[in-house]
Amino acid sequence: MPSSARRPSARGRGQAASRAAIPQLSWRSPQPAPIVLVSGPEEVCAERAIVGVRDYLRAEDASLEVSDLRADDYAPGSLLSLTSPSLFGEPRLVRVSGVEKCSDAFLAEALAYLEAPQEGATVVLRHTGASVRGKKLLEAVRAGTGGGVEVPCPAVKRDSDRYDFAAEEFTSAGRRIAPAALRALVSAFSDDLTELAAACQQLIADVPGDIGEPIVQRYYGGRVETSAFTVADTAIAGRYGDALVALRHALASGADPVPMVAAIASKLRTMARVAGSREPSRALAGRLGLKDWQVDRARRDLSGWSDATLGAAIQAAARADAEVKGASRDAVFSLERLVTVVATRAPYGGR
Structure with a gap:
């Protein structure tokens, strides 16, 4: 861990403020500091980070006192009260939620606290990034005031990032999962x-030993069969009947049209990026920010497609995306029309 974030002990954390930019730590391996800023919208990562800080401190001293504060419903004086040493000097952990909507009282007291953090106390500030509220506080923490660290939890949006996230879940647990099962x-x-x-x-x-695709199918087969990517895969493969059946099954199960359109559009865009390239999969994947298997899959998906039909499908996906987000009163019809265009590789009604 960088020296600016190290502390001599659970009780020796009050340090003069360092004005250098603070260290950034992975949410999978957070460590405590007088101030821990957990930033970004990905809630599951933030929760893991905060639990990790608590477990780290509790392993140092089982007498750890844990308190929670809401920055948006803040009683003046609470922060200083909860971080002040008790009669027996136990270490303290104060978890503060809702910093992105903090009250004026919390903001003022938190800024003052950064100038003189309490010895033996760790304050975790959770800011989702949903607003610019608390920006002055974030800037002060990031500038090094209070001797803190930051644990970024950015949104996980890309397919490759989700794949990496899941792969790391198994790697961290010392478990092996087959690539097909992971996909x-x-x-x-x-x-x-x-x-x-x-x-x-x-x-x-639940599962001892290695995890293969049959196990995933047994546990989550119904979910896999009705997923957005199943609809996208069958439509792109030109299996019109299967695509409509999968679509109706997914909608009957409560699937939202927005991510279903997004899944189709994502696969079409990947196909367009890969189309025409003769680079080896690994080199192309590295250049495009994809995984090798994504390039290989996109190349297989391109079978039977032309530049014209792919372009028309991408245009149809853009139209459907706007319609399911409010430009049309019938999101389901827009989705069905997109599936028809993609699966038939022809204009809607032009088969």
């Missing part, structure tokens, strides 16, 4: 990282 699992929970994390942990807890 099936990520596809099944492509729209919810929290559910994906829970599914990974369930497999890790």
Whole structure:
């Protein structure tokens, strides 16, 4: 850990403020400091980081006192009260939520606290980035006031990032999962990282030994069969009937049209990026920021497509994206029309 974030002990953390930019730590391996800023919108990562800080401190001293504050419903004086040493000098952890909507009283007291953090106290500030509220506080922490560290939890949006997230879940647990099983699992929970994390942990807890695709199908087969990417895969493969059946099954199960359109559009865009390139998969994947298997899959998906039909499908996906986000009163019809255009590779009604 960088020296600016190290502390001599659980009780020796009050340090003069360092004005250098603070260290950034992974949410998978956070460590305490007088101030720990957990920033970014990805809630499952933030929760893991905060639990990690608590566990680290509790391992140092089992008498750790843990308190929670809400920055948006703040009683003046609470921060100083909870961080002040008790009669027996136990270490203190104060978890502050809602910093992105903090009250004026909290903001003023937090800024003052940074100038003189309490010895033996760790304050975790959770800011989702949903607003610029508290910006002055974040800037002060990041400038080194208070001797803190930052744990970034950026949004996980790309397919490759979800794949990496899930892969690391198993690697961290010392478990092996087959690539095909991992892809099936990520596809099944492509729209919810929290559910994906829970599914990974369930497999890790329940399944001894290596995890193969049949195990994923047994646990989450229904989810896999109705996932957005299943609809996208069958439509792109030109299996019109199967695509409509999968679509109706997914909609009947409560699937949202928005991520379903996004899944189709994402695969079409990847196909367009890969089309025409003769580079080896590894080199092309590195240049495009993709995984090798994504390039290989996109190349297989391109079978039977032309530049014209791919361009028309991408245009149809852009139109459907706008319509399911409010430009049309019938999101389901817009989605069905997109599936028809993609699966038939022809203008809607032009088969």
